[in-house]
Amino acid sequence: MYSIDVNNLTKRFGDFTAVDRVSFSVEPGEIFGFLGPNGSGKSTTIRMLCGIIGPTEGRATVAGHDITASPELVKQNIGYMSQKFSLYPELSAEENFTFFSGIYGKTSEEIGELRQKVFGSLGLLGLEGRIAGDLPGGYRQRLALACAISHGPKVLFLDEPTAGVDPAARRSFWSIIQSLAAEGMTIFVTTHYMDEAEYAGRLAFIYNGKIVALDTPEKLKQDYKQKLYQLYGPPPLEMMERISLVKEACQVAPFGNALHISCRPETDVAPRIKALLGDQKYTLEQITPSLEDVFVALIDRPLATPLSDAGRGEGEGSKP
Numbered sequence: 001m002y003s004i005d006v007n008n009l010t011k012r013f014g015d016f017t018a019v020d021r022v023s024f025s026v027e028p029g030e031i032f033g034f035l036g037p038n039g040s041g042k043s044t045t046i047r048m049l050c051g052i053i054g055p056t057e058g059r060a061t062v063a064g065h066d067i068t069a070s071p072e073l074v075k076q077n078i079g080y081m082s083q084k085f086s087l088y089p090e091l092s093a094e095e096n097f098t099f100f101s102g103i104y105g106k107t108s109e110e111i112g113e114l115r116q117k118v119f120g121s122l123g124l125l126g127l128e129g130r131i132a133g134d135l136p137g138g139y140r141q142r143l144a145l146a147c148a149i150s151h152g153p154k155v156l157f158l159d160e161p162t163a164g165v166d167p168a169a170r171r172s173f174w175s176i177i178q179s180l181a182a183e184g185m186t187i188f189v190t191t192h193y194m195d196e197a198e199y200a201g202r203l204a205f206i207y208n209g210k211i212v213a214l215d216t217p218e219k220l221k222q223d224y225k226q227k228l229y230q231l232y233g234p235p236p237l238e239m240m241e242r243i244s245l246v247k248e249a250c251q252v253a254p255f256g257n258a259l260h261i262s263c264r265p266e267t268d269v270a271p272r273i274k275a276l277l278g279d280q281k282y283t284l285e286q287i288t289p290s291l292e293d294v295f296v297a298l299i300d301r302p303l304a305t306p307l308s309d310a311g312r313g314e315g316e317g318s319k320p
C-alpha cells in the first residue's frame with residue numbers, strides 16, 4: 001500500500017487553478033521531493049494532503065486515509081512542518097514539545113519518554129530548558145521537526161524546512177531526515193535547494209500547478225537531451241542578451257558568474273559563441289547537466305501537454 005496516493009488532485013481558488021490534476025504515489029519510507037518555482041502549487045498540494053484544505057477535484061489517500069472523507073484521521077497520522085514553522089518563541093524547547101505532543105492526547109509520562117527519544121535522535125538533549133526564540137536557527141528548526149514528529153507519524157510533510165538555515169545545519173538536518181526515512185517514515189519535502197533535492201529518492205517538478213517531470217534525480221539528469229556548455233569570462237548579463245539571439249541556442253541561463261547555454265544535440269552553439277567573443281578572454285566547455293539545469297530546462301519552456309500519468313511513473317522518464 002502506498003503511503004501517499006494522489007489521483008488527479010486539483011485545487012481552484014475562484015477561476016485560478018493552483019493545483020491541476022496532479023497524480024503520483026509515494027512508497028513507505030521513501031523521500032519524495034517536490035520542486036517548483038514560487039507559486040507553482042507546492043504548499044497548496046501539501047495543505048490538501050494534510051487535510052487542512054479540501055481539494056476541488058480528485059482524490060488522495062495519506063497513510064491509508066482519504067483526505068476528503070477522513071481529514072481528521074489524516075491529521076492524526078501525519079507530521080507537518082509548515083513553510084513558516086511556528087514554535088512558541090517565548091516557551092522553552094521542552095514546553096513547546098509538551099504543547100505539540102499534548103494535542104494528541106498523550107499522558108505526561110508518555111510525553112516525557114517520547115521527548116527523550118525524539119530529542120535524543122535529533123541532537124536536542126540538554127537544550128530542554130532553552131527558550132525556543134533564543135535557539136540558533138538550525139536548532140529552532142530541529143525543535144520544530146521534533147514537535148512535528150512528537151506523535152510518531154508514519155508520513156511527514158516538510159514545506160521548505162531548511163529555508164534560511166546555514167549549509168552545515170542544512171546538512172545535519174538532512175542526515176536526520178534520512179535516518180527517519182530509514183526507520184520507515186515516509187517523507188514528502190519541498191525545497192528550493194538543488195543540493196537537497198539530490199537526497200530525494202524521487203523528485204516531482206511542479207510548474208503552474210502541473211507535474212511536468214517525475215523520476216529519480218539520476219534519471220532526470222540522464223533524460224536531459226540537450227548539449228550543454230558553460231561559459232566563464234565575459235559579463236554574464238550582457239552576454240546572455242547576445243547569445244539569446246543566436247539561433248542555435250535553445251536556452252541561456254546565469255549560474256553564479258557563469259552562463260549555461262544549451263542547444264539541440266544535432267546542432268552546435270560553440271562556434272557561434274566563439275565568433276561572438278572574438279579575442280575576449282573566456283573559457284567555454286561542454287558540461288554534464290546538474291539538477292538545476294534540468295529544473296531550468298523544465299520551467300523555461302512553454303508548457304507542453306500536461307503529463308496526465310506523470311505521477312504513476314515507476315522509474316520511466318516523464319517529460320513534456
Ligand SMILES: Nc1ncnc2c1ncn2[C@@H]1O[C@H](COP(=O)(O)OP(=O)(O)OP(=O)(O)O)[C@@H](O)[C@H]1O
Nearest residue numbers: 013016018036037038039040041042043044045083
Ligand atoms: N487561499 C488562497 N487563495 C487564493 N490563491 C491562493 C491561495 N493559496 C494559494 N494561492 C495561490 O496559489 C498559487 C500556488 O501557491 P502555493 O503557495 O501553493 O505555491 P508554492 O509552490 O508553495 O510557492 P512558494 O515556493 O513561493 O512557497 C499561488 O499563485 C498562490 O498565490
Ligand SMILES: [Mg+2]
Nearest residue numbers: 042043044083
Ligand atoms: Mg510554498
